[in-house]
Amino acid sequence: MNYITASSGIIQGKVSKNGQQLFENKDAGASDFLLSVYQHFSLNYPKFYKMDNLSKLGWLASEVLLRDSFDQSKYQPGEVGLVLANRNSSLDDDIKYYETVKDIASPSLFVYTLPNIVIGEICIRNGFKGEHAFYIREHFDAAFIAGQVNYLLDNNILRACICGWVDILGDEYKAVLFLVEKQKSDNAVPFSAENMNVVFD
Template identity: 60%
Template sequence: MKGISTSCSIRDGMVCKDGQTVFENKNTRLPEFLLSVYEYFGMNYPRFYKMDNLSKLGWLAAEVLLKDSFSADTYQPEEIGIILANSNSSLDTDLKYYESVKDIPSPSLFVYTLPNIMIAEIGIRNNFKGESAFFVLEGFDADFMWRYVEGLMNDNILKACICGWVDLLKEEYEAVLFLVEKDREEPFLPFTLGSVNKIMAFG
């Protein structure tokens, strides 16, 4: 049956997996916090250091989400998608890029001035090639996200999909991701609007 296989949230200095706190490091500044998550989970992916903060946040949440919870080889790369949203688009890096323009415009910062680059970072890491989309909304719209992904599954466009909210501006950040699979025995939660709301509230 269609279900939510797992969830992960990163907010307020805490990383939660399926609603349980798995790492905590409060009262640190954001870049140090993101690095501490990377190190705590023993990740080894040199590209991480090149990413902007938004991509780091989304990428880390996706790593924790998928770890021990997903067998990508069950699917074709085109059957796995990523649908994300936030409210500040890439403004955090836009500000940094425009600072660089006053000196020498930085191509490595410019590429991160698009929010869908975070989707590309997760896709490159996992070889996910299916439908992806990035929506910018005033706040997380659980009903919209649920209906949209439900439609993609029902129309056989995707069989697995990382969904959620990854927003960041300066020191304020919030990532909440969940994995929906079309045919999952004993899912963590049924894929309902209620489940999506619950994950957004409690991770």
């Protein structure tokens, strides 16, 4: 049995953790909102400013997920990984990159034209070196994610996994992440599609 030991959500102007709302800023566009989240939590990570909005969204959700919940000293770098999915891949940045091609193509925007870069950013921040994968799904499919993550944990390929959904296009965005571990902690719930959907919906 594996356990959801923490969850986080960043959905249309609201930030929550373990079901509790932590921050709200409803009137800003996506870029301004993401910056306000960074500032609200007093984060200090200059690379944040270089990221595209998909990476900012996923990275912020991972910061909220892990802070005060994750004891990294329990794990080797190769024992922690990620399984993420979304609907719109990196289209938000693809559109912005292609605007620059007409003039001078921007390498700093081009590098974000892959959805898995958000995984790379979270790995760099935390030193996670385990298995990861990015899937494109039309809708959040908790059963599919649960199947992937359970395989990794049950076969001892990973001992902890961050999984969930990170999607943005223009000013529409939704990130919901779960920290899944093999060890039960206080307030942990069994890792299942059903329990993921309770948080996601």
